Amino acid sequence: MTFPEINTLIQSQFGADTFVANTANPQPFLIVPADRLVELCSFLRNDERLFFDLLACVTAIDNGPGESKPDANTMDMIYNLTSIPYEHDLMLRVTVPRNAPVVPSLAHLWRTADWHEREAFDLVGVQFTNHPDLRRILLPTDWVGHPLRTDYVEEEQYHGIKTK
Template sequence: MTFSEITDLLMAQFGPDVIQQANTTNPQPFLVVQKTAIASLCQFLRDDERLFFDFLACMTGIDNGLQASTMEVVYNLTSIPYEHNLTLKVVMPRNADGEPLPEIPTVSHIWRTADWHEREIYDLVGIRFEGHPDLRRILLPTDWQGHPLRKDYQDLETYHGIKVK
């Protein structure tokens, strides 16, 4: 199935409120999706027999910086039996210093691999996943301050008396 066919199918199922943009100018085309609908859309993509996206190949969190004031979660999906791929992107407002972290619904109940991907994004970028069964740091110590892949992250001078820099 082509990207255009998948886009048409999803637009018919979910409409323009959910599928906000189809970007075909990139070498790897992608759909921009409303964050509140990401879990239901992913459930459909996995369960619909015409699509059967059975593999979440990768999930990435991106901080676009203070000037853009947005963050993104990018989902790379594959249908192994049908040999087609799809990239989804959710763009959300970036939190200011002292505000709660941005949140997006989990997809860990759809693809088990999302459990680790979501924990890594939370740990390093600072995006929370609503409904995640065990959202805690995965790479850094539990008492680490901040999220190191954020554009505004300030390196620690010391950690428990150990010089970090």
């Protein structure tokens, strides 16, 4: 199924223009409000015509502070979904405020979300509501900050070890 076909099916289910389709990029994607993410993803996984059985990747992007660019002071969550039996893919983008990056967890829909969301929490600081075990996964539990944020400042030392 192609992106336009998937988009048409989603729009017929949720209403025309509920989710904005961006087709300007080489890989088109749907822009999804955070409060509709779980509802949409449940449909994408459970509808027999789509059957997105794999959450292949979740990426958190810090668009940075400031006012010089249109997406400043936001963070984007990018979700790459795949239907293994139907061999089609879909990308979703959720934009949240940078000062309070909160997105609902998808761990109850796809087990892989557990690890992906913990990584986004650990490295970028995104909070996932209703996550079953939201804690650091790559860095020590006492690490200060989130190293993939654009304004992250590395500490000079960690437990007496120079980091720079």
